[in-house]
Structure formats: C-alpha cells, structure tokens
Amino acid sequence: TPRTRPEIFVMGNRNPWRMSVDPVTGYVYWGEVGPDANNDGPRGSRGYDEINQARKAGNFGWPYFVGPNAPYAKVDFATGKVGAKHDPAKPLNEAPGNPGIRELPPAQGAFIWWPYAKSDKWPELGSGGRTACAGPVFRWKPEFEQTGGFPRHFDNCLLFWDWQRPFIKWARLDGDSNLVGIEAFADGAVACGGKAAPGAVVVRRPSYAFFGPDGHLFLMDYGATWGANKDSAIYRISYVRGALPPTLAMAVTPAHGKAPLELAMSAAGSRDPEGGKLSHTWRLLPEGRKLGEGESLQARLDKPGVVEVELTTRSEAGGEARQLAQVVVGNTPPEVRFAKPGAVFAEPGAKVAYEVVARDAEEGKAGLAARATVTVRIGSGEETEAPGLALMRQTTCFNCHATDAPLVGPSFTAVAERYRGQKGAADKLVEKVRKGGAGVWGQVPMLAHPQHTDDEVALMMRWVLALEPGKSGTRVNRGLAGEVTVPADGSAVTLLASVTDGGGAAGAQGALTGAATLRLRPRQVEAEAAEVVDGPKALDGKSAGGGKFLGAVNHGHMATFREVPLGDVKGIRLRTASAGAGGKIEVRLGGKDGKVLGTLPVPVTGGWEKWQEGVVEVPAGLGVSDVTVVFVNPGKGGLMNLDWVRFEGQAQPGPK
Numbered sequence: 166t167p168r169t170r171p172e173i174f175v176m177g178n179r180n181p182w183r184m185s186v187d188p189v190t191g192y193v194y195w196g197e198v199g200p201d202a203n204n205d206g207p208r209g210s211r212g213y214d215e216i217n218q219a220r221k222a223g224n225f226g227w228p229y230f231v232g233p234n235a236p237y238a239k240v241d242f243a244t245g246k247v248g249a250k251h252d253p254a255k256p257l258n259e260a261p262g263n264p265g266i267r268e269l270p271p272a273q274g275a276f277i278w279w280p281y282a283k284s285d286k287w288p289e290l291g292s293g294g295r296t297a298c299a300g301p302v303f304r305w306k307p308e309f310e311q312t313g314g315f316p317r318h319f320d321n322c323l324l325f326w327d328w329q330r331p332f333i334k335w336a337r338l339d340g341d342s343n344l345v346g347i348e349a350f351a352d353g354a355v356a357c358g359g360k361a362a363p364g365a366v367v368v369r370r371p372s373y374a375f376f377g378p379d380g381h382l383f384l385m386d387y388g389a390t391w392g393a394n395k396d397s398a399i400y401r402i403s404y405v406r407g408a409l410p411p412t413l414a415m416a417v418t419p420a421h422g423k424a425p426l427e428l429a430m431s432a433a434g435s436r437d438p439e440g441g442k443l444s445h446t447w448r449l450l451p452e453g454r455k456l457g458e459g460e461s462l463q464a465r466l467d468k469p470g471v472v473e474v475e476l477t478t479r480s481e482a483g484g485e486a487r488q489l490a491q492v493v494v495g496n497t498p499p500e501v502r503f504a505k506p507g508a509v510f511a512e513p514g515a516k517v518a519y520e521v522v523a524r525d526a527e528e529g530k531a532g533l534a535a536r537a538t539v540t541v542r543i544g545s546g547e548e549t550e551a552p553g554l555a556l557m558r559q560t561t562c563f564n565c566h567a568t569d570a571p572l573v574g575p576s577f578t579a580v581a582e583r584y585r586g587q588k589g590a591a592d593k594l595v596e597k598v599r600k601g602g603a604g605v606w607g608q609v610p611m612l613a614h615p616q617h618t619d620d621e622v623a624l625m626m627r628w629v630l631a632l633e634p635g636k637s638g639t640r641v642n643r644g645l646a647g648e649v650t651v652p653a654d655g656s657a658v659t660l661l662a663s664v665t666d667g668g669g670a671a672g673a674q675g676a677l678t679g680a681a682t683l684r685l686r687p688r689q690v691e692a693e694a695a696e697v698v699d700g701p702k703a704l705d706g707k708s709a710g711g712g713k714f715l716g717a718v719n720h721g722h723m724a725t726f727r728e729v730p731l732g733d734v735k736g737i738r739l740r741t742a743s744a745g746a747g748g749k750i751e752v753r754l755g756g757k758d759g760k761v762l763g764t765l766p767v768p769v770t771g772g773w774e775k776w777q778e779g780v781v782e783v784p785a786g787l788g789v790s791d792v793t794v795v796f797v798n799p800g801k802g803g804l805m806n807l808d809w810v811r812f813e814g815q816a817q818p819g820p821k
Contacts, residue, residue, distance in 0.1 A: 168266045177225035177272060183298035183373065190342055193219040194276070194323060196297035199231055203281050207247050209237030214297035215275035216325050216336070224270040229256050232278035276344060277325070277336060287347055294329035300374040302338070313403035314380015324350070326371040328387065331357040333371055353438065355402070369396055392703070408484035409438045415476050421493035421677055424469045428492065430462045432476055441481035448475045450489070469495030471675035496669035499525040499533060499679035501662050508730040508789040510812070511685035513655040521645040523664040523679065533664050534645045538563050540661040541640040541649050553628030554639060556621055558663055559678070568632065568640040575606045581632040591630060595622045651685065658685040689811040690726060697725035701796075701807070708774045709808045710740070716773070719802040720748070723757050723795045726810065731787035734812045736780040739765055739794070743805040744773045748798030750807070752781045755791050767805045776808060
C-alpha cells in the first residue's frame with residue numbers, strides 16, 4: 166500500500182510492554198501502559214491500561230482512542246479550541262507532518278482495560294497504580310499430568326498481570342480466542358504486593374513469565390522498588406495433583422555441641438494449605454530410630470558423630486512432607502578472632518599485617534593453622550560471596566593454590582589466563598578436578614576430588630575462570646597470619662577469617678567452621694555504603710562520588726557507619742546539597758539516640774547536586790564506636806542529599 170511500511174504489524178501503540186505470541190493461533194498479546202488522567206474531561210477519556218490481542222495487522226487507536234476505543238477530541242493547539250471527537254470507524258491522521266496515509270484503518274478496542282479506579286466491567290482487577298503486562302497463553306498437554314505441569318483446567322487461558330498494582334490473573338478464552346471471563350491465578354499459594362496467607366509465596370512486582378516444555382511456569386519478580394532489589398526472585402511454579410503437601414517450619418537446636426547433647430525439636434508454624442490438622446513424626450538417621458511424635462519434642466543424643474533428624478509431617482487429606490536437619494554430636498566450632506590489627510582506617514598504599522587467633526574446645530590450637538583461610542575483599546558494600554568461592558573455602562583447594570601467586574600449584578588467576586576464551590574450558594577443568602591429573606603445570610600431580618559433584622566443581626570453576634590479573638576483588642590466603650596492601654585509591658578492605666576444625670577430638674564427629682570479620686574502613690565513605698540506612702534512598706547522580714548519593718531525605722531519617730576508630734579522627738566532613746527545605750545534620754555517637762558530637766547546618770544550595778562541604782569537629786579521647794548521622798527539620802520532607810562522609814585525621818586538609 167502506498168505511504169505505508171510493510172514491516173509495521175501494529176500501529177496505534179502508546180507504551181507497549183511485555184508481549185507474547187500464542188503458539189497455536191499465532192495471535193499476539195501485549196500490555197499497553199496508558200495515560201495518567203484519572204477522570205474524563207473536555208478533551209476525552211480518562212486513562213486506561215490495556216491488554217491487547219492482535220489477530221492480524223491493525224490499528225489499536227492511540228493517540229486518538231484509549232481502552233474500549235474511548236475517543237479523544239481534535240484540538241487546535243494554536244487556539245486551544247476543543248473540536249469534535251475522533252471516529253473509531255474512520256480515524257483521520259491530519260497532522261501536518263504525517264508522511265503516511267491520512268485515512269487510517271478502523272481502530273480496534275482493547276481486549277481488557279482498567280483505569281486507576283475500580284473497573285465497572287472487571288472489579289476484580291482492583292484499583293491503584295497501573296502497568297499492564299501480557300504473559301503467555303497456556304496450552305495443556307497430556308504429559309503434564311506426569312511432569313507436574315499446570316492442569317487442563319487452565320488450557321487456552323492467557324496469563325496477564327499488573328506490575329504496579331500488582332495482581333496476576335487468568336483471562337479465559339473460548340475456542341475462537343474470545344474473552345470468556347477473568348479468574349484468579351493461584352489464591353492462597355501465590356499473593357501479590359505483600360498480602361498473603363501463611364506459607365504463600367509473595368510476588369512483589371511480577372515482571373515476566375513463560376511456560377516451560379514440561380508445563381511449569383517460570384515467573385520473574387522484579388522486587389519491591391526501583392533499582393537492584395534484594396527481594397527480586399525467579400520462581401518455578403508447578404501444579405500438585407492430589408493432596409497438597411504441608412508447609413514445614415522445622416527447628417532443631419542446638420545444631421552442634423558436646424556429648425551428651427540435649428536437643429529441642431519443634432514443628433511450630435507448619436501448616437496444611439488445605440486447612441486440616443497435621444501429625445508429626447521424628448526419627449534419627451541413619452539408624453532410623455523413632456524419637457517420638459508431636460509438634461515439639463525433647464531428645465538426648467549420647468553417641469558422638471554426625472546424625473540427621475528427620476521430620477515427617479502428614480495432613481488429614483493425605484499430604485506428606487519431609488525435612489532433615491543435620492546435628493553434630495561431640496564437636497563445637499572453633500572460636501576465631503583477629504588479634505591484630507584493631508579497628509584502623511585503610512590508608513592508601515599502606516601495608517597492614519593481620520594475625521588471627523583460633524582455639525577449638527575439643528582440639529585446642531594444634532593443626533588449626535593448616536585449616537585456616539583469610540579472604541580479602543576489596544571495595545565497599547555488602548556483595549554476596551560467589552557460590553563457587555564459598556564452596557572452595559570449605560575444601561582443600563587453598564592448600565595448594567592461591568588467587569594471585571603460585572604455591573604447590575599455579576595461582577587461580579594463572580589458570581584463568583591459560584584457559585581464557587577456550588571453547589569447552591569449563592567442562593575440561595571440571596573433569597580434571599574430579600579425576601585428577603599431572604603434567605600441565607609441572608610434575609606435581611593434582612589429586613582427584615570425587616567427593617564433589619559435577620555441579621559443585623562447575624560453580625568453583627566459574628569463579629576461577631572469571632579472575633583477571635590485578636582485578637580480583639577477592640583474594641584468599643592460607644594460614645592465620647599475613648599482610649594485605651590497601652589499594653592506592655583507599656578502597657575499603659574486608660578480612661574474613663575462616664577456620665575449620667578436624668572433626669572433634671576423635672576426628673569423626675564432623676568438621677565445623679568458625680569465622681571472624683575485620684573491616685579496614687576508608688576515610689571517605691560513600692553515604693549509600695553506610696551499614697545501616699533508615700529512610701533515605703540511594704539515588705543516581707551525575708556529579709556525586711561513585712555516581713550515587715543518599716536522597717529522598719525526610720526529618721528523622723538516619724544512616725549509621727559501624728565501628729569507626731574515632732581516636733584517629735579530628736573532624737567528620739560531610740558533602741551535602743539541597744534544593745528543598747534544608748535543615749541540619751546531627752552527628753551522634755552510637756545510634757540514633759546517642760550523644761551528639763556536633764551539628765552541621767545544611768542551607769538550601771539551589772540544586773540537588775550543587776554540593777557544599779562542612780565539618781563537625783570530633784573531641785579527643787574517643788575509641789572505636791558507631792557513628793550515626795540524623796537528618797533534622799521537624800515536619801518537613803525533601804530536606805537534602807548526602808554524597809559522602811570523610812573521617813579526617815590530623816594529616817587531612819582543612820575545609821575548602
């Protein structure tokens with residue numbers, strides 16, 4: 166057709182998000198985020214979010230229509246005069262810059278639509294924010310009855326959701342893919358937005374979903390707010406045929422101790438999803454001896470060794486669930502602490518010697534040094550340790566290898582360099598670790614490690630192969646003493662000492678690990694890296710240190726920096742900005758209600774990133790303490806931004 170483009174399948178979109186294609190019909194479904202208007206007005210309809218269905222190429226209305234083809238009026242933008250409303254049957258594009266056709270295809274109304282308010286047509290969609298998303302159409306197969314896939318009941322149903330409100334629903338379709346009705350997704354098992362029955366999965370913001378070939382649903386949860394969310398998740402949801410298994414809450418304490426060991430066992434908090442009563446049976450494995458029945462139980466274990474307590478819980482309807490808890494009888498973990506250094510700052514380029522003291526109640530000090538590692542992490546923040554590294558620290562890997570320097574065997578960084586970019590390198594290394602070998606790095610053989618599964622070794626090798634010379638943010642040193650060099654940029658350095666015993670006095674009770682952590686704090690700390698942040702949010706900034714600052718600050722908000730060596734601090738410098746109400750910052754010793762060391766006025770600077778610096782003097786004679794900054798301006802919000810805090814020593818420059 167002249168003045169059209171063949172690659173355009175659908176026109177008339179405002180903000181499409183999350184689409185899918187029905188594999189049987191080829192029909193396209195997508196969510197459409199609509200305008201913000203709450204109410205109808207002279208220029209036309211209130212805003213709606215939409216789920217759309219395209220059976221063939223077509224026009225879906227925007228910007229002339231929204232929702233059920235609710236029209237907007239023609240407007241003379243020079244005079245502001247509101248004219249007649251557009252006709253869905255014959256929409257005309259009379260824009261002066263229109264390069265395409267003037268007479269548009271008839272507009273198609275939305276498949277499902279909802280406003281901010283409760284929908285008259287579909288009140289079950291609720292009210293509130295709107296971000297419509299279209300998921301997949303479920304197509305049932307008989308084999309799903311054996312794989313745990315979704316049941317035939319949901320065959321030919323479209324899954325859709327709202328990311329903002331949030332909710333998850335089914336749109337039931339007939340044989341011609343027409344909408345029959347809207348149904349709940351999985352009430353009682355999956356809840357949205359934080360309201361849930363006990364034991365239900367809470368999805369904060371459903372973001373993406375698809376059905377696997379076995380009929381299981383994979384669902385991505387974005388998390389509670391914008392940015393990187395610790396509560397984000399990916400769920401695999403299956404369907405249980407017959408009685409649902411109970412949800413268990415099992416507690417066995419203590420997990421280890423001297424023999425004889427008095428155990429307290431509890432199943433309190435376990436529930437039957439179908440509302441029935443539960444029965445609980447406790448056994449000791451591997452011998453299979455029955456310990457007793459009931460929601461709570463006491464037991465005494467006399468024989469040293471590693472055992473498992475098994476809880477079997479049954480519902481009245483026939484559902485059953487089992488859970489195990491490992492118990493080590495006759496052993497306790499080593500006591501571990503850093504003897505030196507004390508709490509010190511990470512001065513750029515400084516060499517800091519460390520010494521770890523470890524003692525085991527059953528074994529004393531003998532042999533502990535050979536089973537000790539000190540993990541050195543460079544950089545601030547609470548990064549999660551890579552699963553592969555966590556596994557390696559529990560093995561003998563670091564007896565023969567270090568991160569950056571050769572020991573008995575090559576450094577892990579050298580291994581990564583040798584195999585970098587090689588196809589199949591990971592699989593080759595997994596086989597070599599499990600079976601052992603020699604000749605690649607010299608004549609010293611590497612022993613086989615059959616005790617580890619392929620998956621475990623694959624995780625370890627993933628960490629190794631990601632290492633780069635001079636760029637490793639994590640190093641592992643063997644032994645109880647050593648030295649670490651603070652980076653030239655003064656980054657934070659965290660030392661994690663881990664000591665594993667030999668399994669008790671007889672060596673057969675099960676090895677246990679003790680740990681201690683020491684943090685060498687940089688003098689200048691990004692505000693968002695505070696160990697405790699109560700109220701403010703970490704926001705992106707163009708001129709802020711590290712590209713972020715603490716913002717959205719209201720009266721009473723606070724941030725705490727842990728274990729600051731104040732004996733080496735003369736003043737605390739803060740970098741602030743305010744385009745809001747301004748106020749003051751109270752610097753307190755300890756927590757929010759601690760002694761006030763000083764107060765820094767924060768005037769309005771005229772811009773949220775128009776930074777200024779001020780200093781709060783610190784009196785002499787203080788030791789190691791938490792430092793808390795409290796933002797103050799009673800009754801006000803939007804006070805200020807805080808970029809960083811600098812703990813200045815005697816050699817630091819004065820105010821700028």
